[in-house]
Amino acid sequence: MLGDSHSLPLLREILYGYRRFSELATLTGAPRSLLTSRLRKLESAGVIARRRYSERPPRDEYVLTDAGYDLVPVLLALKVWGERHTGEHHQPTAVFRHRCGAELHPVVVCEACGDEVRPGEFEVSGGTHPPILRP
Amino acid sequence: MLGDSHSLPLLREILYGYRRFSELATLTGAPRSLLTSRLRKLESAGVIARRRYSERPPRDEYVLTDAGYDLVPVLLALKVWGERHTGEHHQPTAVFRHRCGAELHPVVVCEACGDEVRPGEFEVSGGTHPPILRP
DNA sequence: CGCAGTCAGTCCGGAAGTTGGACCTACAAC
DNA sequence: GTTGTAGGTCCAACTTCCGGACTGACTGCG
Numbered sequence: 001m002l003g004d005s006h007s008l009p010l011l012r013e014i015l016y017g018y019r020r021f022s023e024l025a026t027l028t029g030a031p032r033s034l035l036t037s038r039l040r041k042l043e044s045a046g047v048i049a050r051r052r053y054s055e056r057p058p059r060d061e062y063v064l065t066d067a068g069y070d071l072v073p074v075l076l077a078l079k080v081w082g083e084r085h086t087g088e089h090h091q092p093t094a095v096f097r098h099r100c101g102a103e104l105h106p107v108v109v110c111e112a113c114g115d116e117v118r119p120g121e122f123e124v125s126g127g128t129h130p131p132i133l134r135p
Numbered sequence: 136m137l138g139d140s141h142s143l144p145l146l147r148e149i150l151y152g153y154r155r156f157s158e159l160a161t162l163t164g165a166p167r168s169l170l171t172s173r174l175r176k177l178e179s180a181g182v183i184a185r186r187r188y189s190e191r192p193p194r195d196e197y198v199l200t201d202a203g204y205d206l207v208p209v210l211l212a213l214k215v216w217g218e219r220h221t222g223e224h225h226q227p228t229a230v231f232r233h234r235c236g237a238e239l240h241p242v243v244v245c246e247a248c249g250d251e252v253r254p255g256e257f258e259v260s261g262g263t264h265p266p267i268l269r270p
Numbered sequence: 271c272g273c274a275g276t277c278a279g280t281c282c283g284g285a286a287g288t289t290g291g292a293c294c295t296a297c298a299a300c
Numbered sequence: 301g302t303t304g305t306a307g308g309t310c311c312a313a314c315t316t317c318c319g320g321a322c323t324g325a326c327t328g329c330g
């Protein structure tokens with residue numbers, strides 16, 4: 001779902017609160033035809049919803065569903081990675097503010113012990129790997 | 136970097152510990168030619184490294200770099216999402232065990248207050264959005 | 271030695287996905 | 301009635317992807 005070109009940037013912009021077709025077109029740089037098909041695909045995947053906000057003229061907007069909001073940890077983790085590992089500090093990045101009042105710096109922790117999950121501090125086992133089937 | 140087809144599954148398998156070309160080929164299902172170019176791309180992005188483990192015959196293996204391990208939170212967050220939101224419980228998924236002994240259930244928390252970051256409990260501001268430039 | 275098998279690829283032609291520009295419908299403003 | 305905006309669709313070029321065949325450098329077996 002996220003492995004398609006433009007899907008990740010598209011979701012990011014929607015998370016940032018942009019919800020209009022033409023905003024998303026210019027922000028992502030995706031051709032409008034592709035944007036249409038990505039929006040439809042994400043909609044049928046259940047992560048965004050299309051809402052008609054004007055009947056006449058007919059106007060639609062796109063917002064995250066609850067399942068879409070659940071992708072926030074993924075996007076935040078990716079944001080953290082990007083800021084740490086790419087020299088391209090893409091302009092003033094968005095600032096996330098948590099309800100606690102502080103600027104939101106997301107950290108991935110182990111639920112059991114509460115410690116941050118760092119490289120090498122965990123083991124992967126099992127990992128039976130389904131062959132990937134594409135329809 | 137992750138928006139290319141097969142990149143995410145590929146990184147997952149490498150995280151699971153598979154490091155040989157032909158393993159990765161069958162696990163991801165990607166054609167070998169594509170796999171080659173993805174591995175090269177990820178290598179030049181600095182998330183994986185190619186190591187020669189045999190001179191004769193020449194054999195290479197692929198492992199995560201430190202920057203690659205820093206992607207673990209992203210992959211873990213995605214794993215959590217997938218398990219919660221897709222009916223396809225893809226066979227026995229891999230089990231991650233944290234050094235604390237418990238099975239690793241990753242949670243994204245706010246660094247300041249330590250609370251889990253949930254939908255609607257934060258605000259995005261700023262979000263100046265560079266137009267995406269593709270070379 | 272000769273033959274089979276494995277590993278890490280490359281090569282190639284057809285299929286699929288992407289791109290940007292033109293075009294369309296439905297309005298609103300002047 | 302002309303211009304502008306929003307949300308698209310259509311299409312022909314272009315790029316990527318696919319899967320199967322092929323290669324080179326070995327190892328193992330009898």
